[in-house]
Amino acid sequence: MIITLWYNYDKWYTLINFGYAILLLGLVYNLKREQLQKFLPTFIIILLPFFLINGILTGSFIENQVVWYNNTENLGIRIFTIPIEDSIYALTMLLTVFVVMEKVNNTETAID
Numbered sequence: 001m002i003i004t005l006w007y008n009y010d011k012w013y014t015l016i017n018f019g020y021a022i023l024l025l026g027l028v029y030n031l032k033r034e035q036l037q038k039f040l041p042t043f044i045i046i047l048l049p050f051f052l053i054n055g056i057l058t059g060s061f062i063e064n065q066v067v068w069y070n071n072t073e074n075l076g077i078r079i080f081t082i083p084i085e086d087s088i089y090a091l092t093m094l095l096t097v098f099v100v101m102e103k104v105n106n107t108e109t110a111i112d
Contacts, residue, residue: 001088004075013074017085021092028099039098043091050090054082 005018028036058081059065069083077084 008075011073011075013069013083013085017088017092021088024092024095024099028095032099032102035099035102036095039095043094046094047087047090050087051079051082054086055080058082 001018001022005015005022008014025036056062057065057067058069060081065081074083074085079087
C-alpha cells in the first residue's frame, strides 16, 4: 500500500483509504497485535457478503448501478465491478470499530 500510495497520491479515494489503512494497521500491529490476529480471519469471511452486496451496488448483477466511482480519483483496478479501494475501506472501517469496541469492553471490565 505504501508503494501504491507513493505513486498515486494525487487520487483522493486512494489517498484517503490507503493513508488511513497504513496508519491504522501500523498502530494496531505495533500496539495491539493480538487484536489484529483475531480480526483478520474474521475479515476474510466478511469479504464474501461484502463483495456480493457491493457488487450489486456497483452494477454486477443489475442493469443500472446504484453507486458510481470517478476513476480519475481511484486506481481503476476493480474486482468485478468493485474498486480495489473499497476492500481497503471495509478493512479500515471494521478494524476501527473492532479496536474501539475492544478498548471500551476492556475499560468496562476494569471498572467492574
